[in-house]
Amino acid sequence: MTHVLGRRASDDGDTNPSAGRLATGHLGAYRARDGSPGAEVHVDLDGPHVGLVVGKRGYGKSYTLGVLAEELARAEGVAPIVADPMGIFASLADRGTEVVAAPRVSADALGPSAWCDLLGLDPADAVGALVWQAASARSTLDGMRSFVADADTKAVRATRRSADNHLALAESWGVFVPDGLAAGDLLGSAGGTVLDLSGLDTGPANAVVRAVASGLYDCCVRDRPPRLPWLLVDEAHGFFAGVAEPALRTALTRGRQPGLSLVAATQRPSALPPVAVSQADLVLAHRLTARADVDALAESRPTYLGGSFEERLPANPGEVLLVDDATESVHAVRIRERETDHGGVSPSATDR
Incomplete structure (x- = not known):
């Protein structure tokens, strides 16, 4: 049996939360107490969401973002746009996603x-x-x-x-051109777009993300785009601390009504503004050990979480504590394996 998170049963016109005729993405499986996999877990892709993916380095934060991008790339009616500051999502091209190196805007x-x-x-x-x-x-x-x-x-x-x-x-900086990327360009690709920002310094990378985020929001407000945009931002703390922050804040607080989804991934949730945590209706928490990061999540988590937030965090890579505000429930999930190569693996001296 498949369970869909991020969606109330009534949203699907069915009282069975496992049934679904709307767009979903395969996220992984429930994690039993003994570590064995349980029923499949899917996440709602039909409606707009604000998501937050957190975890210390090496525990699967960017990997999970890649899984979500893969599912969005194959779903109908949505368009993922990945802000990739580390250059690790290029393999999504194998799923029909366009990769734009050093993107430029007007x-x-x-x-x-x-x-x-x-x-x-x-x-x-x-x-x-x-x-x-x-x-x-x-x-x-x-x-x-x-x-x-x-x-x-x-x-x-x-x-x-x-x-x-x-x-x-x-x-x-070389990122401003008269015929730069426009929101319409990004929403026209069925497989979505990866914006490879790895060759840009912080200032120009922030300029691109601010232009893209504000352009997507304006397009959703002004028009009826052919696909609903999902903006996925890796290393999000670097953009919330820069000039991209006002556009990302708008997406957080006002994006869902016109149809813009935002998913922010970071290893430093304490570096995000509190609104980034409080507005998230889907939180996927990998292992965290820094006190400031644990506290940043715990302070904004709802009462239905129950017990100690820190004690419920997973210990192993690939495992997440998923907080679903739509159903006011908490789930222990193991993320499925990527179908495309994950470019975020650290190099090994032994392999070299």
Whole structure:
């Protein structure tokens, strides 16, 4: 018998939670007390969700994210978009997922406030205000630099020079092009898209994720996209600590209503804002040992969890404690094996 998590029985028009005519993904199997596998466990892919996958290094956090991406790639009506800062999800191409190395976006995919955030400028001072105006008036980075160069003569030369230097820095990252990725491009691929950010520094990688996350949200609000987007973000603490944070926060707090799902994976849940934990309706917790990380989850977990959260965490790689807020239940699950190669395995000196 198959059990579907993340979905109330009434959502399927059936009183049997194991029955299902809507999209699901095979996650793994229940883990018995003796460690043996039990009934298959599937996760709901039909409705939008906010998911959180956590675990210390080496216990399967990114592996689990890859399993979810595999299931989304084969499901109808959804499109996974994986933000891959470590370059470990390229094997998903074997399942029809498009892999985009060093993805690029258009300059106008970021709003004026995002440009100030990206360049570390205060929009209230002269340089920040000039960049804000340039981003409001022009759709390309070249156009923004031209706007700055031709700014009103009341803008002192030092202000124009400083603004142009900041924009030149952004140009040097090589991630802004007039025909960059758009939300429509990402939602048109049945197998989804991996955004390989491994060749980018923190600033430009955050710029891409912010543009993609805000673009997907706007598309869901404005249009009726052919597929519901699932944004999967690995090493999410690095993006919540950067300029991508406002767009990810919007996806967390307002994304489900228009149909945008977000799944954040991190080995440092304590580095995420509390809203990332409290908004998650699916939490998949691998082994954690750092007190701050355990406490970050425990403080936001619902009363139905029961007992000590720390004592219920699994001890072995590949095992998760799955908290399902839809059914207000907690499950011990062993994640199934990947069908594509997992690029997150650490190298071994012996193998070399």
